[in-house]
Amino acid sequence: MNEYQVIVVGGGAAGTMAAGQAAKGGAKVLLLEKKDRLGRKIAISGKGRCNITNVENVSDFISHYPGNGRFLHSILRGFDNGALRDFLADYGVETKVERGGRVFPVSDDAETIVKALAAFLRDTGVRVETGVSVEEFLVDNGHVIGVRGNNQKQYLAPAVILCTGGSSYPGTGSTGDGFRFARQLGHQVITPRPALVPLKTAETWVKEVQGLSLRNVEGSLWVEGKRQGAEFGEMLFTHFGVSGPIILTLSRQAGDALREGKRVELRINLKPALSPEQLDARLQRDFQKYTNKQFKNAIDDLLPQSLIPVAIRLSEINPDKAVHQVSREERRTFLKLLQGLTLTITETLSIEAAIVTAGGVNVKEINPKTMASRCVQGLYWAGEVVDVDGITGGYNLQAAFAMGYRAGKAAAEQL
Structure with a gap:
């Protein structure tokens, strides 16, 4: 019995x-x-x-x-x-x-x-x-x-x-x-x-901003150059890559693509609420406001402090250049960076580190x-x-x- x-x-x-x-x-x-x-x-x-x-x-x-x-x-x-x-x-x-x-x-x-x-x-x-x-x-x-x-x-x-x-x-x-x-x-x-898991990146500059949390940004996943999905919300930089709610949601699809041997990128739109034209106008207003300053000191209103040196380096604009000397082409390059900060995803963390x-x-x-x-x-x-x-x-x-x-x-x- x-x-x-x-x-x-x-x-x-x-x-x-x-x-x-x-x-x-x-x-x-x-x-x-x-x-x-x-x-x-x-x-x-x-x-x-x-x-x-x-x-x-x-x-x-x-x-x-x-x-x-x-x-x-x-x-x-x-x-x-x-x-x-x-x-x-x-x-x-x-x-x-x-x-x-x-x-x-x-x-x-x-x-x-x-x-x-x-x-x-x-x-x-x-x-x-x-x-x-x-x-x-x-x-x-x-x-x-x-x-x-x-x-x-x-x-x-x-x-x-x-x-x-x-x-x-x-x-x-x-x-x-x-x-x-x-x-x-x-x-x-x-x-x-692993699903809902942090992602590792090829770019090592993430270590410079580890602990930085971004809100109200859009992260989009690109597989073999094609956009596969996007999430709006919060993310976090870590010493190995990226984490946070929007990253975790995108991670399952990223992991599946990586296991198939495909090239995976994450593109971060730091200003998703603005169209490219609106962001350009905003940047030009900031440049007028800080017209006598060096470029490296003129973008405090746009980016978190720890991200500024990274963004300048990626833009390849001379940080000591006076703002009024920044060319139209350089400004456009910087705008693309603000709305398409790109990271190469190399792998997910292990299944033991996954939430689900x-x-x-x-x-x-x-x-x-x-x-x-x-x-x-x-x-x-x-x-x-x-x-x-x-x-x-x-x-x-x-x-x-x-x-x-x-x-x-x-x-x-x-x-």
Whole structure:
């Protein structure tokens, strides 16, 4: 006789939601988490603030998942952004909306989300065992019957929900275990690769401006000389290249192109609100204002201080030249630089440094109505282990919670 009816493997966003929903549906549930506590990745997300979801109309969410957004269509409607915020409010977590529709806890503390999920598990009677990693799935005649832990103990149940995460931030427990289990169980795994990851550049001048954050700029991605996409918002220079929200969103496409051996460039428009003509007029006004100054001292109003020496060097204009001696051609060169500062992208950081993993269990082998495996009876999938990934802005956590909600509910209903 089985000790449990549903076993959930992994105590992140998807796993905790799945376990609680299964228990709420009347099942006797065990949650196994390999780390010493639940929600390790939630606790560090959003720089410790946790961007839970987005207030955008849920019907528009799909376009923000470059990885199999259509698979999530009914899943997101089953547990949408409003339902998630209501759920958290029931556990004392009030939320607020920031720029770009991003939703955060009012406390700006991701730990409040972890505590709310832990309270949910207590309220629904889920048994939680931390420090237990699953070593093997037990299958009998095409039906999962339980798992074996690293403590050599067998945990038996007619339903298992696998929510082990991807391969990003392995220190939180996401070490790709789920992909190994998926292959052993006969599932196809789409090659895991980094998504939402900083980019390395060939240009070394980025070191001179590392730590500089730019707001209200446009970054466009160019592959083999053709524009492939653009994002407006914030970015950050690092000692190895670039990071920040718009870079992370462009990184998945950049990484895919690099793996195909293609030439990838990032072009930064530092003044996207102005047309070339408007920017030229603005520059000429500044030149008139500082007409007796040297060029290097006449562009303080246009650029952050640390970027000025780099921009001057790239423009090849003599920094000591008097402003009124700057030629029309030199001015045009400088204008192009301001609206097309170009960096050569050489590679992404590793998957371990990525916020999200692209790739995972093939969605064609998962029933979106239940999150049940089409390969093994009694097996369910939810969260980042599935081949679904979104851009920044709260979309990935919303997807994880929604998949967990559906998997837990379905597992309890089908017992």
